Every structure is written in C-alpha cells, then in structure tokens.
Amino acid sequence: MYWLLKSEPDEFSIQDLESKKQAPWDGVRNYQARNFIEQMTPGDRAFFYHSSCKSIGIAGEMEIVSAPYPDPLAINPKSAYFDKKSLNENKWLAIEVKHIQTYTQVLPLSKIKKIAETEPKMATFDLIKKGSRLSVMPVSSEQWQILSKLLS
DNA sequence: GCCAACGTTGGC
DNA sequence: GCCAACGTTGGC
Numbered sequence: 001m002y003w004l005l006k007s008e009p010d011e012f013s014i015q016d017l018e019s020k021k022q023a024p025w026d027g028v029r030n031y032q033a034r035n036f037i038e039q040m041t042p043g044d045r046a047f048f049y050h051s052s053c054k055s056i057g058i059a060g061e062m063e064i065v066s067a068p069y070p071d072p073l074a075i076n077p078k079s080a081y082f083d084k085k086s087l088n089e090n091k092w093l094a095i096e097v098k099h100i101q102t103y104t105q106v107l108p109l110s111k112i113k114k115i116a117e118t119e120p121k122m123a124t125f126d127l128i129k130k131g132s133r134l135s136v137m138p139v140s141s142e143q144w145q146i147l148s149k150l151l152s
Numbered sequence: 153g154c155c156a157a158c159g160t161t162g163g164c
Numbered sequence: 165g166c167c168a169a170c171g172t173t174g175g176c
Binding site for chain 2: 165166167168169170171172173174175176
C-alpha cells in the first residue's frame, strides 16, 4: 500500500531521515491516523510531507520497514508524546521507516491542488480536502503514480 | 500571528 | 448521548 506521512520539518525533516537512513515514526496521537498505521506492512511506500513550514508539500519518499508496534513514547513520562492513559494499555502505534529519496524540489501543496482540479482521481485525496488535519493517510496507487510522475 | 476546521473532554 | 468549551492542526 501507499501512504502519506506529515511532519513539521522543524521537528523532523526528510533531511533528518536521510542522514539517519532509518528512524521510528512515532508520536502519532490521533485515532484515525493510528488506525491507518495499524494497516501498514513492511515494503509499503510513503511520501514524506512537510507541513507548517515555508515550503509546504511532498519532500521525499520512504519505505515502511517494520510492522506496527506499541509507541514507546506513549508510556515514557519524559516524552512530549507521553499519554498517561496509555500506561495500563498502550493504544498508540509506531512504525520504522527507511529513507528512499529526497526530492530535489518539494512538490508544493498548491500544485497538488491544481492537479486535482483537472484530475478526478485526485479529488478523493484526503490531503486536499478542506480542513483535513490527518497526519497519516492512504494514497491510492493511481494517486501515487500521478504524483510520482511529477517528482524525480 | 491569525483563524477555520477538526478532535477531545467533561458537565449535564 | 448531547453539546459547549477548549485544545490542536496547519494553511495562509
């Protein structure tokens, strides 16, 4: 399957992932996003999306390299992502991701929205739906292909 | 920094 | 179970 994962580059960027090669994708604290993580399997591909920054858009590509596992940050009192309600039963999930590619240029959100105006297969993309704040979302294979073509 | 849209919480 | 209040996300 294909996915899109959002991160604020100030916190964690595609460049950070590139230098680390591999890293956990953790700290997701939204049920809908969690439920998507639950469906991930090793070998899945994902776009790395930069949000809340100067250059908003798809910045690179990565691969899911682990099965979902309980997010250790949720039960770590020192973590900013600590959730004391998870101490009894950790309900949050993380996965391990591997860097595949950093695009030479970020594919801007504005361009993705433009494409959606003429490409009906893009209309269902959660990313461009008004008010969508989902940080983990599926990408259909058609959508993946359309977007990949615009990247290098 | 603003604010619209959404999710969560908690009183009733 | 409703819904107001609050907190958060994220584009602009």
